[in-house]
Amino acid sequence: MVGRLLAPHSAQGSAPAKALPWWMWILAAIAIFVLSQLSVLVTPQGGSVAAWWPAAGVSVLFILWTPRRQWxxxxxxxALVTGAANAVAGRPLAVSVCFGISxxxxxxxxTLLLHYRLRHRLVLDxxxxxxxxxxxxxxxxxxxGVLVGTVLAQSASDAALLGAHAAASHAAAILLLAPFAILPPHIGQPTPAGEIVAQILVLTGILVVLATVGSGLPLTFLPVGIIAWAAFRFPIRAAYTETLIASVIVLALTVLGLGPFAGAGLTxxxxxxxxxxxxxMVASTSMFMSTASYQLRTAIRSARSTTELVTSGVVDSRVGILVVAQEGDAWRVLLSNTASRTIAGSEIDAxxxxxxxxxxxxxxxxxxxGHLVTHSTPDGRVISVDASRIAGLAERVSVQFLDVTENARAVEVRIAAEQDRARALAAQLDLERRQIDFIATASHELRTPITSVTGYLELVEEAGELPAQSREWLAVASRN
Incomplete structure (x- = not known):
């Protein structure tokens, strides 16, 4: 499962992060330093271990806004800021440096694990x-946790417990704060205002009960269900914001000695x-519910777009489409578009x-x-009909009609033109043949008398003396 989750996600992710401006670096350093100091304030009364370490979440939050080249x-x-914060808090210099490095x-x-084999920034969609x-x-x-336990091994007998506690507090902070850096854009319809108000009132009432009653009733984790309501129904940023506020309220109650986690008998x-x-638990529940809801909304939106595209294409298509189901010897129309009703409407009853x-x-x-059939209507239209059974639903048949009247008429006109052209070509060939026959016949008929005339002219020329003018005429006749 882990290998599949860390496999490349070609479709998931957003464009690479832009370089942070200089003032964001200063803001990040100040926020990490201040929150490291304030973590001391979220220590339960009488304890020495902080209940939360928000500096870890803020560190991850800012690095997720940072491009890879600046990681x-x-x-x-x-390392520098958290080390300095530990030193200012009074820890030994060596321990402070080690904690900063940790x-x-x-x-x-x-950061490396989150973006392992990803080409773009991860988005929680x-x-x-x-x-x-x-x-x-x-x-x-x-x-x-391992690093903290190792650092404290020489100075604390419960170093392993402190390391585990540090790991848990850091994990809770990262899950609660860091997702704000990689939330996807809002999609879907806005949640009704009345539902938002009702949910907030219910959650507020539960938190008030927890603050006043404490751990005496089994209501400790009841807010988780209400937060899941927001995660599934609210815009993703609103759900995360409510999760953060509710968690901070419960944390504040614990620090003040109130709420379900500060009851008698608890160290x-x-x-x-x-x-x-x-x-x-609250942060992880909110994350998984919100991402599941967002993924569902994305899928519904995509399916709706595809449906609208296909439906509009079918409805406006020149091809008539019928989906019919066989009921005994009869057929019932389940789906039809405008073109099919125009073509076959006279055969479909109410x-x-x-x-x-x-x-x-x-x-x-x-x-x-199993092939296309052409049908000619009494009014001169030509309709092509193609029917096939729908895969997996043998009793249902998809029928496609197409009015090919114009195409058929165009083909008829083209065939008639080709026939006229063929007749004209045949007539031309017949005329040329007759011309050739005439020339051959005329040549044959004229050859015999011309030969006779030529022979007699030669005899006259050889007959003896002729007057000069007669000889000139005879030469002209022989030449022609």
Missing amino acids: WAFVLMV NAIETGVF RVSGAWRFTLATIAASSVL PEVSALLTILFIF DRRWRAGPLLRAMAESLRE
């Missing part, structure tokens, strides 16, 4: 992207861990039954013989 610089900045490694591992994001989060936070460490698990007629017989012949 190394951003990872280096994370946070940088976490950010780098997450499908469930496979949510799986990839979640797996990258778990892997990166686990690496951080501060357990309270912090339960809060982290709650945030992780109950959409196809009455016996020339076109029905042509359809039966086409279905039986």
Whole structure:
């Protein structure tokens, strides 16, 4: 499964990120530093472990806005800023440096795993992207947990527990904050305002009950279902924003000693861990529900567009299309377009039954013989009929009609013109043949008297003395 999720996604992703302006780098550094310091404030009363580490989520959030060529610089900045924040918080310099490097490694591992074998930035527009994001989060936070436990191994007896706690708090922060950098654009119809108001009121009421009643009732994870409602119905950014607000409220209740995770009998460490698990569950549920809903909306939108395209093409087509179902010896029309109703409308009754007629017989012949059949109507139209059974639905038949009257008339005119041309050519050939015969006959008939005349002229020339004028006439006659 992991291999399939990390396989290349040719269709998934967006255009490469643009370079961040200089002021965004400053903003990122300040946000990471301040949130690292504020993490101390989200420690349950009496405890020493923070219930959340938002700086990890913000680090990943900003690096997802950063182009690939600047990742190394951003990872280096994370190491410097988080190391400085730990030093300012009072940790030893060596530990601060190690923690800074650990946070940088976490950010780098997450980014590389998230974009492994991807040509573009990941976008959370499908469930496979949510799986990839979640797996990258778990892997990166686990690496951080191992590094933190290793750093604290010499100074703390519960280093392994602290490392696991750090991994969980970082994972919850990444899942809750980082997705805002790679959310897809809004699609679909807006959610009714009344539904949004009702959902917010229900969620607010549940949070108030949790704040006042605490862990005495089994209502701890009831907000998860309400947030899932928003994830499935609301625009994706609105759903994520509500998830963030609800998680921060529950976190604040825990820090103040209120809510379901600050009840009697819970140590501060357990309270912090339960809060982290709650945030992780809410964030992951919101992510998977939102991406599934978005993927469903995208599929519905694509299917609707395809349907409209095909339907408009069928409705406006010159080809008449009927889908009929055989009911005993009769045929019932299930689907028809305008062209088919124009052509075969006279044979279809008000109950959409196809009455016996020339076109029905042509359809039966086409279905039986397996080829196109041409039918001529009494008013001079020529209709081609082609019928075939629909695959998988043997009792249903698709029938196509096409009025080829104009084409048939054009063919008839062309055939008549070719016939006229052939007759003209035959007449011309006959005339040429007669001319040749005449010339041959005339040549034969004239050859004999001309030969006789020529012979007598030669005899006259040899007969003796002739007057000069007679000899001149004789020469002219012989020459001609």
